[in-house]
Amino acid sequence: MRPLVATVDLAALRHNYQLAKQCAPGRKAFAVVKANAYGHGAPAAVECLRGLADGFAVASLEEAEQVRSVDASAKLLLLEGCFEPNEYAAAAALGLDVAIEGEAQLDALLAADIARPLNLWLKLDSGMHRLGFSADALRRAHARLQGAHQVAELNLMSHFACADERGNPLNEAQLEQFSGLLDLAFDSRSFANSAAVLTLSAAHMDWLRPGIMLYGASPFAELSAETLGLKPVMALTASIIAIRDVEAGESVGYGAGWVAQRASRIATVSCGYADGYPRTAPPGTCVSILGQRAPLAGRVSMDMLAVDITDLPPAALGDAVELWGNEIPIDELAQACGTIGYELLTKVTQRVPRRYING
Ligand SMILES: Cc1ncc(COP(=O)(O)O)c(C=O)c1O
Known part of the structure; x- marks a missing residue:
């Protein structure tokens, strides 16, 4: 057998999840397990965090199906929402929480005939300018969803562009955009990726969304994972x-x-x-x-x-x-190569067997 293995330390994964939770006492956290749990193997990561994590987050219905096959009941968020109108029925059948990021998704949802109502996460474009409603459009979307039979919970989420750069003025600007909508009634709010979990407590809200920190890599160029108390997975x-x-x-x-x-x-x-x-x-x-x-x-x-x-x-x-x-440290290698730990981890190819320890 070719001597190459990616050893995945599940105790380190649990440690890092718990560290994320300790950063924001009393808040809940979706463990972000998209992209095959950042290359670590989503089924094993979900199995490891089952019962410990408050929920999981993924990027597609296909990824959600994989998580559901391991954990039949966890709260499970589709971060980018549905890509096609017919996915709402499947999302409802799987009991997913679903992001709604724009008019097209909203129209498709309101036209969908689904077996049970969905927990929705209205996504605000607070400055990343990738996905999400403007603040005004989000208010209109909120009004349209009031009383709609497709809706169970109505939640608010947004995503930072520069949380990994402490002191970047866009962080404050994005937080202000988000706060400006908090007069609306939402069941829950979610804003913080790993960098914000670690350094932007004003963004913690109700649900954290840590990804990279779970896997023991740092989101910051100038703060090592070790300094942050993270263990490499x-x-x-x-x-x-x-x-x-x-x-x-x-x-x-x-x-x-x-x-x-x-x-x-x-x-x-x-x-x-x-x-x-x-x-x-x-x-x-x-x-x-x-x-x-x-x-x-x-x-x-x-x-x-x-x-x-x-x-x-x-x-x-x-x-x-x-x-x-x-x-x-993976971050040291990534920096030397002009990239980030996220990319190295997600690019470990299929031919490398994953071996799980401390399960
Ligand atoms: C919407 C959203 N939330 C949370 C995360 C997790 O981010 P990180 O891995 O930086 O913690 C991601 C990852 O890209 C994301 O796209």
């Missing part, structure tokens, strides 16, 4: 599958871009970009072997990468190599 671990010595002046890998400055020992490692390790990893990016850091040597290839282990004499064939996890 996924460790991506490969092995040394070959070792060779190269002379000074010899090159390693595609493009022959890495040239040994001294006689060097090179380990070939069983992970590449087809597994989700970023090909953009710059020179100097480190992996961890025997608890010590060792830098990449040359370009990441599809199934393998090379590491300079000259300064790590005990490293041997078969040794475990952590690409990210407890030793190499």
Whole structure:
């Protein structure tokens, strides 16, 4: 078997969910498990948080069906609402909470013949300008929904554009937009993604929507997950599958871009970009072997990468190599590659088996 595995620490996932809740005592929290629980495997994540999480949130009916097959009764929010009119009946059958983000969704809902009323989340475009009603349009939508037979709860939600940038004036502006609607009657309100859960208490409202923090990565460029008290959930671990010595002046890998400055020992490692390790990893990016850091040597290839282990004499064939996890924070790798932990986690490909521990 190819030695590459994404080990998912379910105890860390529970810890991080509880930490989100502790940030906002008395509030409830949807665990955001869209995109296959940010690459960790939605069925296992939902099973792990079942009974602990107040609810779950996903991006599509297909994702909702997957969650429902694990948890038949949890509150379950469709963050972008229904994409087609015929999805309302399915959403009702699954007992979903559904976002309504614009006139087209509202019209489709009010025309829908559904077996039971839905909990709706009117989505305010408070400044992200991606989805949602303007404040005035939301007031009109609220009025149209009063007394409609399709409606059970009527709730308010919005989403931050810059919550990961503390002090960004848009955060206050978005909060003001949201607060300006609170004279309307809503059953519940929801605004906070992970960054707002962690640093914007005015946005906590009734329901939090933490995503990335559950998986132990930081939404902030300048605040590490460890500083925030988060535990990494996924460790991506490969092995040394070959070792060779190269002379000074010899090159390693595609493009022959890495040239040994001294006689060097090179380990070939069983992970590449087809597994989700970023090909953009710059020179100097480190992996961890025997608890010590060792830098990449040359370009990441599809199934393998090379590491300079000259300064790590005990490293041997078969040794475990952590690409990210407890030793190499995913956010550190992401920043070096000009991306974010979200992208690395969601891009771990299907051929990498997930192994669950501490369930
Ligand atoms: C509407 C909505 N709410 C909450 C989240 C969770 O955000 P984060 O992962 O930054 O906590 C997302 C994720 O993109 C989202 O789209």
